[in-house]
Amino acid sequence: MGVSMRHGDHYAASEHGRHAQVLRAVASLELVKGLVVFIAGCSVLFLIHKDPWDIANNLLRALHVNPDWRFSQLLLDWADRLTDSQLWTVAAFSFLYSTLRFVEAYGLWRARIWAEWFALISGTVYLPFEIYAIHEQPNLFHGTLLLLSVAIILYMAYLRSTSQRRLGKERQEAASQKNSS
Numbered sequence: 001m002g003v004s005m006r007h008g009d010h011y012a013a014s015e016h017g018r019h020a021q022v023l024r025a026v027a028s029l030e031l032v033k034g035l036v037v038f039i040a041g042c043s044v045l046f047l048i049h050k051d052p053w054d055i056a057n058n059l060l061r062a063l064h065v066n067p068d069w070r071f072s073q074l075l076l077d078w079a080d081r082l083t084d085s086q087l088w089t090v091a092a093f094s095f096l097y098s099t100l101r102f103v104e105a106y107g108l109w110r111a112r113i114w115a116e117w118f119a120l121i122s123g124t125v126y127l128p129f130e131i132y133a134i135h136e137q138p139n140l141f142h143g144t145l146l147l148l149s150v151a152i153i154l155y156m157a158y159l160r161s162t163s164q165r166r167l168g169k170e171r172q173e174a175a176s177q178k179n180s181s
Helices: 005-015 017-045 054-060 070-081 082-108 113-136 140-180
Strands: none
Touching: 005 140, 017 113, 017 140, 054 070, 082 113, 113 140
């Protein structure tokens, strides 16, 4: 007899009672990431039907950044090439990404098994990009991101491996009790 999803989710909640604070901290981090990307996506929508070059130039002036610097020129050149369809695409992907972060945050907050798997897999997918970032530009920010990601991945892997072993033992005990009856 298999474990239903509802029972499995309840099992995860009871199993991870002592891990609830860590899961909720990770859920809060995912929520913040989702909110930042959602706000960025909304900001991109404000650029539609406007001249992105003017906006970028005004931003550089407001921040007292020299427009002749290399970074400034890259930003202005990029803004000059932006089209409304590209802005819509960026906004759509940002809303999709933030929705995934919100769903993951909800699942982790509620200690759902699927969310732990999701956090483990998505964290692992981003790891090569974080390693590349620290390789290209080693600094405290990239180092902290990498360490935090590795810690979350290892923690989720630990939760999933201990849960699988316990569930397997419980099933074995139930089967042996059934056979001995």
